[in-house]
Amino acid sequence: MTDLPILAVLPDLLAALRDGSNAVLVAPPGAGKTTAVAPALLAEPWCSGEILLLSPRRLAARAAAERMAAQAGEPVGQTFGYATRMDSKRSASTRVTVVTEGIFVNRIQADPELAGVSAVLFDEVHERSLDSDFGLALALDVQGALRPDLRLVAMSATLDGGRFSGLMGGAPVIESEGRSYPLKLQYLGRAAEARIEDSIAAAIRTALRDEQGGVLAFLPGVAEIERTAERLEGLGDGIVLHRLHGSLDPQTQRAAIQPDAEGRRKIVLATSIAETSLTLDGIRVVVDSGLARRPRYDRAAGMTRLVTERASQAAVTQRAGRAARQGPGAAYRLWEEAATAGLPRFDPPEILEADLSALTLDCALWGVADPRSLAWLDPPPAAAVAEARARLAALGAIDADSRPTPHGHAIAKLPLPPRLGHMLVRAGEMGLAQTAAEIAVLLGERGLGGNDPDLEARLRRWRGERGARAEGGRKLARRWAQLAPLPLAGGAGGGPV
Template identity: 75%
Template sequence: MTDLPIHAVLPDLLAALRAGSNAVLVAPPGAGKTTAVAPALLDEPWCDGQVLMLSPRRLAARAAAERIAELMGEQPGGTVGYATRMDSRASAKTRLLVLTEGIFVRRIQDDPELSGVSAVLFDEVHERSLDSDFGLALVLDAQAGLRPDLRIVPMSATLDGARFAALLDAAPVIESEGRIQPLELRHIGRAAEKRVEDEMAAAIRRALAEEAEGDLLAFLPGVAEIERTAERIEGVAEVHKLHGSLDPAAQRAAIRPSREGARKVILATSIAETSLTIDGVRIVVDSGLARRPRYDRPAGVTRLVTERASQAAATQRAGRAARQRPGVAYRLWEAAATAGMPPFDPPEILESDLSSLLLDCALWGVSDPTTLRWLDPPPAAAVEEARRRLMRLDALDADGRITAHGKVLATLPLSPRLAHMLVRAGEMGLADIAAEVAVLLGERGIGGQDIDLTLRRQRWRRESGKRADAARAMAKRWAGLVPPPASGRGLG
């Protein structure tokens, strides 16, 4: 394995985990934490079980497992495996399992002792997703009450080490230096009256003309903008798209090194900000925009909103160009405008619908989530709103305890409202249809982008490919989790 900056501090990390149960690792992009830390734990005297490494995104989880397995001379599913919502490779031999945060929350709910697990690593924990914060709260609770021997390591390039260390009982903070490569920032601005895809296409053409070598990674807010930009740069280079609704084969093609003599342009959402190293990229073009879920409390729904990216996200994006060699980042805003961007992306727990969180807390046996240990506790108003909603769904009783119906909802990997729809549909003998609707509502791109679910469902039935097949299998699995209709309740 190539010597990486993280190797210089691995002895300190291993020593900290021999002396105590927790440590915090701060390592800049390119240091090698994602691929090097977890394998180093497998031979430690205290590590006689699995190491779980949590990743914020399916693509990052799969890519990390594949890269670690490759470095070990294996295929995923052997010593190293992964588990995501629609794609898993693991076996009885798997000792290092990379999994998404949501999958981990389900696992610890099913097995609070985490039997057979020696360590839990939280990669890219600075992203502060709701599942990451909740998973950390649960594993700390399990460590305190059931598993004092369990090792816990939050890892990130930019995390606030002191705050995480305090949360983990004054755990030692191990800091790694990164591999510093020169990075040039070029603020080229953009015309506000023009469509972002027109400006991005022009910037990509300019960057390819000004930079004689290297692949290019462009950040756009969403799938629609990626598709329209791809149309506008057709023929200028080998163009790949990279977003969460692509099937795994297309995602692998996007991050694979370009062919010899060819230049590649990757049009990506924020999915490519962290975790991934894309070989050959030394040019970044950043729209400065991001699409994020925002909970509309008066309407009671979560909407996708296009916003300015944060300063932290812009730094992460630019850094993609200098992971392996000197790079350049073109930014579609003026340099002075950077100060007006929000410093960080806000933690999801502060502005999300907390219905799922509250239901999962009740399943854990906690009616008041503030009794768990959080970096940022859930807002009281959001907790109360979620409690009222769950009571209307018959998931909680008047004292905030989980009901029998709530336990059924909590076993489904869905939001409480979708789970409630599925269970009630199952009582009428319509679980198969409801499960397919739940998949269409939760998985972008399945059956197309049409707002008409009937049309999407019809297209999906004709679709081939691994992602469509995996989605069908998932719908069948969800339908199978629903209790069968009581005698006489079905609709012939």
């Protein structure tokens, strides 16, 4: 850790937070911001409480806490812990808690004063997830009204610090140099008729022959990962293949991140989960499909769908950089070099494309009738807010004045999107809370019980599954079921279902 580039600018960041409440830290991947900043703040005179470090993904949250704990020579859960939807390790002695952005939104709404919290660090803010943007908006609102002593730091890997500075009251922008190792880019192209898994497998075999070190391949989804794995069977005893995506249990994810215990050469087939926040030990080559699978809200259908599309220039740059985090590397790209300029520059902010039902209900509970009145980099579109209000009214969650109803309050107590929360509340009133909670878990956790479109078949399989992830899902369902209301007299609840 002594050679991390971020250490050169930590004194400037500490000074900024002694003189003011906010700061923006711009540091490229590999600089060390995720794991070096929070420990450095613990000894500051203003920092007597807990530090919350927000992470965009559960895998990254757990990995960051484990790395900080290892650097301190402690087991995770003591000074450094984490809390995600299906897993947590923390204790009364925890000073730094890495949390996913959704967990933070739930926490600040339950406790607007953030009692006992000295600082909130928003990592990877350039990803512009809805929960990250909303969490920052709420934190700024709390800081302005209740907690002027609360320190807020926005940490970004791209040079958009000026916009965040303006949002955060002219906060100083501190920039760190990255650790730069030579990176060789190779454009392999891909025939239009070729299946992506065939092209990826061929590129991996070429990299194994021509390059040194482990290989990280980016694919759009789990199905493509599995088909690529099939095509790579029989590579030999000196090579180990890992999968890396959000549906895997924590132990399997750790194995993909850490060095191989037997010293074998690693191949990691990953979704975009590996783009940021993680260092995968031993990786020297990236093979990039140039594709990403993202949620896109279809307003005509009223549903969020997963869509496969071209990755942005910012994303493919992040991916290539994975190869040069620990030494010289190479990135193999399955498109022509001239096509890079035609990729979208950045992923669009989620707030401009997402279903805003949960955001609108959360704002109503916060006492804000119009979500657009909060501090945003990009305000939520008025049409999307109007649509969300109409849906919430149909669920009986808000009244004609956009104020939350008792049913809306009951929905909001559940860590679920409004429609799933509505389902669980009504099911609880009918004495069916456990079944509804299990269905809600299956709808939110890909891969539990398989990928069968028949939900009843998935539920049967999941109930018989063993393993940490399956048991974590069952615990989550039991917890949600306990949060549901008790059955009404007569056994049935009113209102829309």
